[in-house]
Amino acid sequence: MSKAPDHARLDRIVLEARQQRALRDDGYRERALKLYPWICGRCAREFSGVRLSELTVHHKDHNHDNNPPDGSNWELLCLYCHDNEHARVLEEQMQKRGPAGAPPTATHNPFAALGGLLKKS
Numbered sequence: 001m002s003k004a005p006d007h008a009r010l011d012r013i014v015l016e017a018r019q020q021r022a023l024r025d026d027g028y029r030e031r032a033l034k035l036y037p038w039i040c041g042r043c044a045r046e047f048s049g050v051r052l053s054e055l056t057v058h059h060k061d062h063n064h065d066n067n068p069p070d071g072s073n074w075e076l077l078c079l080y081c082h083d084n085e086h087a088r089v090l091e092e093q094m095q096k097r098g099p100a101g102a103p104p105t106a107t108h109n110p111f112a113a114l115g116g117l118l119k120k121s
Helices: 007-025 028-035 049-054 079-096 114-120
Strands: 055-059 074-078
Touching: 028 055, 028 074, 049 055, 055 079, 074 079
Parallel strands: none
Antiparallel strands: 055 074
16 A cells, blocks of 8 residues: 655645745846846847756956846846857966966975985985
8 A cells, every 4th residue: 555645745845845945036046037038148149948047147347246137237148158259258368468467386305405415326
């Protein structure tokens, strides 16, 4: 004989699932998808259905904590354009680093006393 379903447990599971969905809907990605058309802001490809997961939210000022309710810091980009945008910004930062902005060079020479150590043998 099969056991009767535990309705209280099932109700709790459904309630938790609905609460988790509400939390996700409050996330900036879900808000951006409600505000903007599902089109990449760079290459203009359209997304829907299963492919919607390939559409990402890009923060224009690169600050993931800056999420105004009007979405003014967001743009929807496909995975490829989003990666390209971040690579472009990194490349631009590297080009701006001239000799004055270059990282410090190593000054320690681990082999400085090697000649003296070899003569002792």
